[in-house]
Amino acid sequence: MKYLEVAIVDYGMGNIRSVTSAFQYLGIKTKLISDPEEISRSPVLVLPGVGSFKSGMKALKKSGANEAIVDAVANNGSKLLGICLGMQLMGSYSSEEGGSDGLGLLPNSVQGFQCRQEFEGKVPHVGFNAIYPDKRKGIFKDLPKSPEFYFTHSYYMEQGNLQGNYAICRYGFEFLSAYEIDNICGVQFHPEKSQVNGLILLKNFMEKS
Amino acid sequence: MLKKRVIFTLLYDNGMFVLSRNFRLQKVGDFQWLKNNYNFSKIALSIDELIILDVSRNDKKEANFLKHIGLLTEECFIPISAGGGVKTLECARELLHSGADKIVVNTLIAESPNIVSEIIAEFGSQSVVASVDFKFESESESESDYSVWTNNGSVRQDKNLSEWLSYLDLLGVGEIYLNSIDRDGVGQGYQLNFGVNFFDKISVPIILAGGAGKSQHFEEGLALDHIDAVATANLFNFVGSGLELSRLSLIKKGFKLPTWNYSHFSSLKDTFNIL
Numbered sequence: 001m002k003y004l005e006v007a008i009v010d011y012g013m014g015n016i017r018s019v020t021s022a023f024q025y026l027g028i029k030t031k032l033i034s035d036p037e038e039i040s041r042s043p044v045l046v047l048p049g050v051g052s053f054k055s056g057m058k059a060l061k062k063s064g065a066n067e068a069i070v071d072a073v074a075n076n077g078s079k080l081l082g083i084c085l086g087m088q089l090m091g092s093y094s095s096e097e098g099g100s101d102g103l104g105l106l107p108n109s110v111q112g113f114q115c116r117q118e119f120e121g122k123v124p125h126v127g128f129n130a131i132y133p134d135k136r137k138g139i140f141k142d143l144p145k146s147p148e149f150y151f152t153h154s155y156y157m158e159q160g161n162l163q164g165n166y167a168i169c170r171y172g173f174e175f176l177s178a179y180e181i182d183n184i185c186g187v188q189f190h191p192e193k194s195q196v197n198g199l200i201l202l203k204n205f206m207e208k209s
Numbered sequence: 210m211l212k213k214r215v216i217f218t219l220l221y222d223n224g225m226f227v228l229s230r231n232f233r234l235q236k237v238g239d240f241q242w243l244k245n246n247y248n249f250s251k252i253a254l255s256i257d258e259l260i261i262l263d264v265s266r267n268d269k270k271e272a273n274f275l276k277h278i279g280l281l282t283e284e285c286f287i288p289i290s291a292g293g294g295v296k297t298l299e300c301a302r303e304l305l306h307s308g309a310d311k312i313v314v315n316t317l318i319a320e321s322p323n324i325v326s327e328i329i330a331e332f333g334s335q336s337v338v339a340s341v342d343f344k345f346e347s348e349s350e351s352e353s354d355y356s357v358w359t360n361n362g363s364v365r366q367d368k369n370l371s372e373w374l375s376y377l378d379l380l381g382v383g384e385i386y387l388n389s390i391d392r393d394g395v396g397q398g399y400q401l402n403f404g405v406n407f408f409d410k411i412s413v414p415i416i417l418a419g420g421a422g423k424s425q426h427f428e429e430g431l432a433l434d435h436i437d438a439v440a441t442a443n444l445f446n447f448v449g450s451g452l453e454l455s456r457l458s459l460i461k462k463g464f465k466l467p468t469w470n471y472s473h474f475s476s477l478k479d480t481f482n483i484l
Contacts, residue, residue, distance in 0.1 A: 002481055004481055015305065015308065015310060017279065017282055017306070017307065017308040018282050018286075018308055018310075021282045021283045021286075021308075022286055024283070025283070025286070025477070025478060025479075026477060026478070026479070026480055026481050027478070027479035027480055027481035027482035028481045122412060122413070122414075124333070124334070124335045124383070125211070126211075126335050126383065126384075126414070127211045127212060127214065127414075127437075128211070128212040128214070128257060128467035129210070129211050129212065130210075142473075144468070144469075144470075147469075148212060148467035148468065148469070150287070150288055152288075152310070152335050154333075154335075170210070171211070190288075192286060193286060193287055193288050193310065194286065194287075195254065195286055195287060195467075195469045195474075196254070196286075196469040196470055196471065196473045196474050196477070197469050198286055199286060199473075199474070199477045200473065200477070203477060203480060203481075206481065
């Protein structure tokens with residue numbers, strides 16, 4: 001079984017055009033939504049986003065989309081995919097710009113690469129890098145063993161003690177690059193910018209388990 | 210570990226795509242032509258990134274350029290950088306909203322570095338690529354041999370290439386696109402003859418452009434430690450399966466490029482429409 005339509009949350013942060021194009025290439029109908037009522041009612045949601053954590057949360061709160069997303073996921077069983085900043089916003093907290101709370105859909109927090117003293121890589125982390133899924137099923141189905149995806153970010157989500165299906169990425173050290181816990185999925189990279197690997201992951205997300 | 214990149218650069222001139230040879234432009238065809246004759250979405254499968262530059266010399270029509278970027282996002286699921294004549298923060302914003310991930314600036318760096326800083330402050334350093342057109346000057350002194358030119362290669366800057374790169378690093382751009390005017394479109398290989406320590410002080414990724422004519426030229430560029438990416442704008446030399454074969458050969462030889470299964474691309478198209 002497949003979902004045939006995806007609702008992309010438009011809250012003024014990021015490259016919605018490319019996300020829309022990638023779903024449409026797969027033959028999936030897309031709609032942009034910002035109204036909290038509509039978010040609560042949508043069975044499949046994508047939370048994209050480029051920019052700072054603080055301004056992202058501010059934008060979500062302004063329209064009430066933050067509560068609507070939590071309501072959809074926790075009470076209505078809606079499927080959610082957070083991309084890049086969208087993934088981070090699903091965490092509990094980020095230290096970016098003095099710190100702010102996230103949606104709290106999972107307990108992990110978000111830190112900056114530059115906060116680590118021993119870190120010697122260039123920041124931001126930009127380019128194609130490999131991820132290492134623990135199981136090749138769910139959103140990682142049909143992908144190579146350590147598929148490459150396109151990243152561009154200065155903050156990362158800590159691994160924590162995740163239950164479920166997840167993948168780490170190595171850039172100086174290991175950080176959480178993707179996860180799938182029941183109906184909640186998040187990816188730090190941009191599947192819409194990651195060639196065939198990205199399209200496969202989006203296809204997997206749209207399949208009912 | 211981060212992978213290296215092969216980049217294709219499309220040159221756009223008022224609705225047409227063009228070839229450049231030593232900065233003289235030659236029209237080759239429009240978007241439909243590109244789609245029909247060059248199966249662009251297939252070419253895009255063999256690259257890691259796309260750069261599209263508006264090189265229209267007079268009467269630039271911005272709306273039309275933005276439309277073309279939008280069309281390309283429907284065909285290519287890779288990062289797209291766009292630029293050529295970016296003069297304001299608003300212009301940068303429009304490019305990003307049309308589907309670009311990064312902004313390419315060149316003349317703006319010389320004429321209004323403050324606007325470049327504004328773009329960096331607003332969208333982050335990773336969203337700004339500094340394009341640098343340089344010419345070989347003399348062999349005599351080791352690192353001061355190259356001059357820097359802006360305004361489509363017509364205005365010479367006081368700083369030499371080495372000084373210009375340090376200046377860009379300081380300005381906070383995310384990447385540097387280094388294009389040799391002498392070798393532009395010639396197809397005889399990249400300018401590789403930089404001093405040993407030439408890039409030591411530069412902390413951002415360097416993209417080498419100007420001169421690639423065959424796969425071996427990519428190898429020569431990617432083999433250098435300080436080169437993160439190689440670019441080509443040569444539509445004719447890499448058409449058909451040219452880019453695909455180049456890429457496969459590079460991967461086979463151990464160059465660290467990302468990989469994916471090409472054959473899945475066509476089977477994924479409209480896969481959700483088939484019930």
